[in-house]
Amino acid sequence: MSVQLQKSQPLELTKQYLTAIFVNPIRYIARNRAGFVGCCVLTFLLLLSFIGPYLVPLDTQARIDKIYSPPSWDHPLGTDSEGKDVLSQIVNGGRDVLIVAFLSGLITTLIAAPLGAISAFFGGKVDALITTVADIVLTIPQIPLLLVIAAVIRFNNVYMLAFILGITSWPGLLRAVRSQVLSIKEKDYVEAARLLDLGTGHIIFREILPNMMGYVAIAFILATTAAVYAQVGLILFGLVPLSGHNWGVMINLAWVRGAIFFKDSIWYIMAPVTAIVLFQWSMVTFTRSLEEIFNPSLRSGD
């Protein structure tokens, strides 16, 4: 008695792939209401920051007569200390911050996840070595370290900033990944894979890793949010050259120029703060939906 798996005609296959990539994730994300909202806000912010600038070009026109003007039809978020439109600055200010954040999160995850997995899987001396190195790096306080690095290297390049942030934040993530792998390693299905002699490669990549994807994805998101804070912190300390008009620079300028002391200028400082907070919130809330996608056993009613 033979059983057909799936029809293998190209059209069927394409339909299946498209569904898997686009429709299914949306369906799963939608399962968790909070996660869905988070996803929508995140998508909106991403579109705003990457597509927005083409639609709302940066306003570089200084208008002395319009300093700190309140929101109006022309300037929905008011103007800054030079009369420049705040909204356009918000739209154009996200891109650099987000690129650094995602890139840094990616670097952190790419270092921490494999190292954590290797450390947990092989144990013994390998584990001891890796965790010792991680502990040493972990004890170095990040902001002072960044201060010192900033004195030596110029952070005038987003990629440089992302790289530095990335390589200083991996130890925490490594420990988390390591403990997760340790617990998966003990599971009966991993033991069964050993008994069936499926091989170390199979065990790492086909047994353990798929069960960690959700965990790693969430770790990536958290690393990204941490990078946003680190960035803004650096900018507020004035360690990053204040070129460009990204959200962090906006906060710095607004603060320095006393925007919190005037009723009308409150928009100037709150706008970037709100943007950053919204981004962080949407990322973290979105992780609730990720659990649905990556953990098949949590999907009810299939």
Added chain:
Amino acid sequence: MQPIIELKQVTKSFNKGGGFLGGAKQRVDVLRNISLGIKPGEVLCLVGESGCGKTTTGKIVAGLLPPTTGEVLYNGQNLASLDKGQFTKYRRAVQMIHQDPYASLNPTHTIYQTLSAPLFRHKLVKSNKEAVSAVSELLNTVDLTPVGDFIEKYPHQLSGGQRQRVVIARSLTLNPKLIIADEAVSMLDVSIRLSVIGLLRRLQQETQVAFLFITHDLAMAKYFGQGGQIAVMYLGEMVEAGPTEKIIGKPMHPYTQALLKAIPEPDPRITRAKEPVNLRSLDIPDLTSLPSGCTFHPRCPVFIQGLCEKTAPPLVQQPDGRMVACYRYEANRNAAKAGQSAS
């Protein structure tokens, strides 16, 4: 006939505690002297309560844990001395069914992926088509039909009993010679245990695969071990071993007798008329502070003062063929005396 797997005077100890600031480092002797052999096609039930070491024995037979001392032989050869090719053969020959059907299947793999992985890995199939056919046959063997209903499902979509059948199917993929079933049905509902055990029995009879059946349920052991052997373990040692019907019908070791008296039975008249168990102590000793001599002596209703707490009785063959470790029997006293005079 040479046994598939043989354990010769195996002991297993773990180190507990200890640390840099010196807490006492304790050695826990989980297995203290286990010798057994499983011949091709044979069924050996390992029964005992928690802490007796039966699961550890199963893992040692499966090669997942090395013994601390003693030998583990596969087809007469020590496991430690097998080369890569021979070890692969051993791995294929000995498989395990775990207790928890919810933890023994990878939740991110479909049933097809779980069952076809070993087939592909060991080159038992060459194409997807062959794999589908082989997997379908396996699902048929474990009564998961119609096959189409199961092959593409994920484990969380199946019931506990169905998952356990998949686990059984997986253990059959490499045509093993010995299957270790570690409490294979204790996490399943009562009404389906019998059908799963029945499936294992049928497989055993049809394919003549040997079984090491580990359980704390004596009634299950009696059912599955019909015509086979049973060994009773207590605190890391075997206290009685022999043909199932003989041991269960007429137990000789006081611990086995206590177990059979203690078992609650699903029959009101019989169970309420059972003799009370008269153990001298209710609680089981800790593995880190074992009693001297025969480890059962503090609880034994018939212990012999001056003998049982001094030295441990050896596991000796009795006139009817079974093995018992108890000084109440002449064979054991003679063996102990002979051992003393020899030393």
Added chain:
Amino acid sequence: MRESAAVTPATKPDIRPLLRVENLNVQYRTRRGPVKSVRDVSFELLPRENLAVIGESGSGKSTLGLALTRLLPRSAQFTAGKMEYWGDTGRLNLAEASKEALRRWRWQEVAIVFQAALSAFNPVLTISDQFMDTAKAHGHRDQAKIRQRALELLELVQLDPKRVLDAYPHELSGGMRQRVLIALALILNPKILILDEPTTALDILTQRIIIDLLRKLKEDLDLSMIFISHDLSLAAELADRVATMYAGEFVEFGSVEETFYQPKHPYTAGLIHGVPRVNAELENLTSIPGSPPDLIDLPTGCKFHERCPHARKMCRTQVPVKETVGHPGSGHIVSCLRWREIKHAANH
């Protein structure tokens, strides 16, 4: 020391019951739809009577235990025609009592003992702390008195009081933990003890200790007990009456003798003939095919028909009603359309 084989008669109409439940229904709200965990359950519990509810996973038995003590979570919808308790202070309508009244009633009149997994305990509290907490929660604050009572109770359940009182849960074995939970339940001298899987996952010798202990407690303390378990042997040892629960309802209810020797429902018969036993011959064993039903998506007609060896076409469409076996007032009730015709295999 063991009870004689004769068991108490099913109902005594002249004795006032301790607990009367009529048409108890519990549903949980979930995304996929309502989970009908308990459907139309009715029974009476007399003083000094042991009732066993036998069911498997998916039968709703644990929900029943929580419903009886009114400990259901908020997502559960609970309705009952009647749920009454008669204590020394008169009648208490459990279905409509205030939170305060229920709090007083719980532990003082009815206590529940859960399965003694480690998770039943707070791992950072000693056993003594657990006693103090429980007593305090029910308005007792005299620490010396509580400690004295705890020592008494631990001795009653055959534990070494000094050793156990100052221990942490993880230092005790499963059997010891189960006995501690029983002792905790007895602090305020309840009249009814509800035990959820008291012997599951315990070793044979430990099970024997618990069973003998429960038997002794019933005698010495004048208790009624409700056992909720999948273990038939527990019912055989201790029950006066047995209810078989399937898909949320009692499909059979009778004395322990009737249940084990003259079962009228195919599920009961299937359970009894599907459990291997040490003392008896093995030829009569038959297994029940299939698996327990989804409580959200129940089958039509008789809920057991898909697995029943005696099912006919009508079983798929008609819902069985509760019928009395033998003379009216016998107390032996069954929900099966064909119970009169089916002759179940004899039990030795």
